[in-house]
Amino acid sequence: MTIKTMVRMMIFFIACLPALSWAEKREFSMTIDEVSIEVAPGFINKVFAFNGQVPGPLIHVREGDDVTVHVTNNTTLPHTIHWHGINQIGSWQNDGVPDVTQEAIKPGESFTYQFNADRPGTLWYHCHVNVWEHVATRGMWGPLIVDPKKPSALEKKVTKDVIMMMSTWESPYANSYGKGGSPQDVPDFFSVNGRSFPNTQPVRVKKGDVVRFRMIGAGDEVHEMHLHGHDQLVAFKDGYPLPMPYFDDTSPVGPGERYDTIVNMNNPGRFIFHDHVDKHMTNNGATLGGPVTIIEYDGIPMESWYAWKAKVYDPNFFYSESMKQGYGIFNNPAFMGRPVENARRRK
Ligand SMILES: [Cu+2]
Structure with missing residues (x-):
């Protein structure tokens, strides 16, 4: 190998570095718990809560990241997570639709989602089982923010x-x-x-x-x-x-x-x-x-x-503060609910 070839290879390697650093692996865990939250003064609502809180934790990643999320269902009803906005290119089994892409996660069971953050923007995640109850009235949602590789001016x-x-x-x-x-x-x-x-x-x-x-x-x-x-x-x-x-x-x-x-x-x-x-x-x-x-x-x-x-x-x-902390999963103690007695826990 000539010195010229070695120099060329080094230049190529250095040029590739930014692209390599884009595809980080991010691995998170979430539970789904039965808790109650005070929505308005005196109005307490039982919810199915990601990591025990409503909204669910902020998930903040970068475009191109490979994301793995382990989900454990501690509640008394089945759930899934749909990653709303992710196109699931080559990973459709992770789209979180019960009876279409997976069996719903039964009480006491776990499921691992793996997907690429294939496009940037303000996305979100939510349950896709009995959406009219679980999403519309039980708080099963959270923000998924995907930063672009190249932010605009x-x-x-x-x-x-x-x-x-x-x-x-x-x-x-x-x-x-x-x-x-x-x-x-x-x-x-x-x-x-x-x-x-x-x-x-x-x-x-x-x-x-x-x-x-x-x-x-x-x-x-x-x-x-x-x-x-x-x-x-x-x-x-x-x-x-x-x-x-x-x-x-x-x-x-x-x-x-x-x-x-x-x-x-x-x-x-x-x-x-x-x-x-x-x-x-x-x-x-x-x-x-x-x-x-x-x-x-x-x-x-x-x-x-x-x-x-x-x-x-x-x-x-x-x-606003969590968004300044870089990438990861961010709970917010202020959103935590109070545990409710659930049938699974009583067993
Ligand atoms: Cu659900």
């Missing part, structure tokens, strides 16, 4: 991620596993990240921040998400970058849909960000409730009449 400007998963609840069935969610049933509580106002949290920003709101329709109704005081640049739909991003002030987020908006925080003050469907702004008819947050700028005084003047602030309610 717009994405690079973002200083804060805010993940908002909107969903619905049916209080008559709150304590009855196996019931609820049929088309004739009427949702009466509405939430963002599993909580209704005032159990939700503010989004704290400073002037100059660029916030990426990642809105995910995890429930069974369309949420018309309206941000006051700012232009929302709608830049991604279902994780795909839009060829021509557009401005709006109200984004319709239907079941399964995702909209990412980029907002320049350039208007110091305090602004509500809420669902514009009137009934969604109630907790079982009582206003004010539902999927509501408030954009709080640094330096704005908390007057005595401000609804959240005494709020204990959780900076990670929208996974």
